[in-house]
Amino acid sequence: MFGWLKRLFGIAQAEANSALDKLEDPVKMTEQGIRDLKTDLTKSLQGLAEVKALHIKEKRELEVAKKASTDYEQKAVLLLQKAESGSLDPQEADRLASEALARKQQVDTRIQTSMKNVTNYDQMVTKMEGNVQKLKSQITDWENELKTLKARSTVSKATAKLNKQLSNIDSSDTLARLERMKQKVSEQEALAESYGDVAQLSGNTIDDEIDKALGGTAATPGIESEALKQLKAKMASSKPNQEASSSDNTENTTNTSSGESEAPSNGTASTGNSELDKLKQKLRDQE
Known part of the structure; x- marks a missing residue:
């Protein structure tokens, strides 16, 4: 005790x-x-x-x-x-x-x-x-x-x-925070880029698409775009064939002068071809 x-x-x-x-x-x-x-x-x-x-x-x-x-x-x-x-x-x-x-x-x-x-x-x-x-x-x-x-x-x-403050620092936790920050910044950058693409798509018109197809700039008087030059070269190469076809059509027209004519199969295609023919004729005249 x-x-x-x-x-x-x-x-x-x-x-x-x-x-x-x-x-x-x-x-x-x-x-x-x-x-x-x-x-x-x-x-x-x-x-x-x-x-x-x-x-x-x-x-x-x-x-x-x-x-x-x-x-x-x-x-x-x-x-x-x-x-x-x-x-x-x-x-x-x-x-x-x-x-x-x-x-x-x-x-x-x-x-x-x-x-x-x-x-x-x-x-x-x-x-x-x-x-x-x-x-x-x-x-x-x-x-x-x-x-x-x-x-x-x-x-x-x-x-x-x-x-004491230094001893309480957790290096692994700090690195994890940095990695999370990097990932968040990367996600924000990707989101901003996607919004830019969406805005560009939603703002495009048919005129923008045509300008893009022509090389990003509209054709101006006196200056031929690359697309226009290619189109002219292509039309020049196909010009002999068109002339031969035109002479054949003239003969067929003479042979069928009795009044018989062939009706177009599609009115819309005919209208489109007519406009295209006018454009081609205009280009030939410019040459």
């Missing part, structure tokens, strides 16, 4: 540490460290100022005590001199001189204490100033480190984002 609880506690502790590791941000931790250092620096500067104030006060008191000691000694000497000169009772002079020397002794004792305090304050001030300089230097180093960390963090985040 206890082993199971111990294992469960270990798993929970591991998960908690993992979560804390994920929450740890070097930049934020460095910023917090700098804030803590600045707080310590402020406290150190305040303590240094207080110690320096005590040091200055103690030094001033020491100077005052030294002066007082000197004054008491000088006063005792003057009292003794007055006693020797007779201007002061010797006993009174000795009493007052003894009192002055006693006061001097008290002042000297205080001077010794003040000197020790001044020495201690000197050491404290030197030590605190060293700590303050160390804190300032450390804050400067950490601020520079923070700038570097911020720059590295920015670069690493941008690189991670770019790599």
Whole structure:
């Protein structure tokens, strides 16, 4: 039972540490460290100022005590001199001189204490100033480190984002999209071409077909098309046969002058031949 609880506690502790590791941000931790250092620096500067104030006060008191000691000694000497000169009772002079020397002794004792305090304050001030300089230097180093960390963090985040985007690219899917696009464009081009053919067919007239048969351009006066030249050559080659046929028809007409005539078998064909004969005659006249 206890082993199971111990294992469960270990798993929970591991998960908690993992979560804390994920929450740890070097930049934020460095910023917090700098804030803590600045707080310590402020406290150190305040303590240094207080110690320096005590040091200055103690030094001033020491100077005052030294002066007082000197004054008491000088006063005792003057009292003794007055006693020797007779201007002061010797006993009174000795009493007052003894009192002055006693006061001097008290002042000297205080001077010794003040000197020790001044020495201690000197050491404290030197030590605190060293700590303050160390804190300032450390804050400067950490601020520079923070700038570097911020720059590295920015670069690493941008690189991670770019790599993530690149890793999610599916080359096969991209190629498939390109192929589908090519196929769609090809189908659209074919459809456009077919619509063009349909439009061309629906817009053709009999005149367009004739012009196409004549080589794409209509015949103009003074300029013979290739088709017209071929037609003239063909008609020229068949002209002797037509003349022979015409003479035979003349003879047949003479022989049947008694009134007998042959009726045309097809009125439409006769009309068409008549128009064609007129065209042929017109071409012969042009020649």
